[in-house]
Amino acid sequence: MISEKLEKELNEQINAELFSSYLYLSMAAYSGSINMDGAAKWFQKQAQEELEHAMKFYHYLEERGGRVLLTAIKEPKKEWKTLEEAFKEAYEHEKYITGRINKLMDLAVAEKDYAAQSFLNWFVDEQVEEEASTLAIYEKLKMVRDYKGGLFMVDRELSQRG
Ligand code: OFO
DSSP: OHHHEEEHHHHHHHHHHHHHHHHHHHHHHHHHTHHHHHHHHHHHHHHHHHHHHHHHHHHHHHHTTTTOOOOOOOOOOOOOOOOOHHHHHHHHHHHHHHHHHHHHHHHHHHOOOOHHHHHHHHHHHHHHHHHHHHHHHHHHHHHHHHHHHHHHHHHHTTTOOO
16 A cells, blocks of 8 residues: 555646646647647657656556546646747756656655555656657757758658657
8 A cells, every 4th residue: 555645746746747748739739830740740749658657657556555636737838939949848847857756766765665666667767768858859959950951850850750
């Protein structure tokens, strides 16, 4: 059985993952609105992945005898000045999520909840990838900046995400 404190924090993490999904879907819509269709596809996939993260927490909480309690998802930002700015914020958001995962791990360690630590390890590894991928795209966009040809090349590359 999971502790009440961890149950509360895992419920908050479900909300944070759902918000991540909502934020990336909003970035997808923004990308589509400026004809960056590859980026729109990339963000849609990312939004889908975040839903999967939320469901991982959902199922885990149930498995451990906790109760899933859903709360309101905050409205995401809708406009960015450039695609570069959107990816910069995606990277910053991932760093914020890493901080949340680390706090969850701190709690699991403090409570000597070994099962929760093992579960959270997947997210610790996943965050390394999430930060690396958003940072790499942000860096590329920063490099091409006002060069339209470069921007289209990055967009085409983003459309390859399987
Ligand atoms: Fe982007 O990793 Fe979940 O939130």
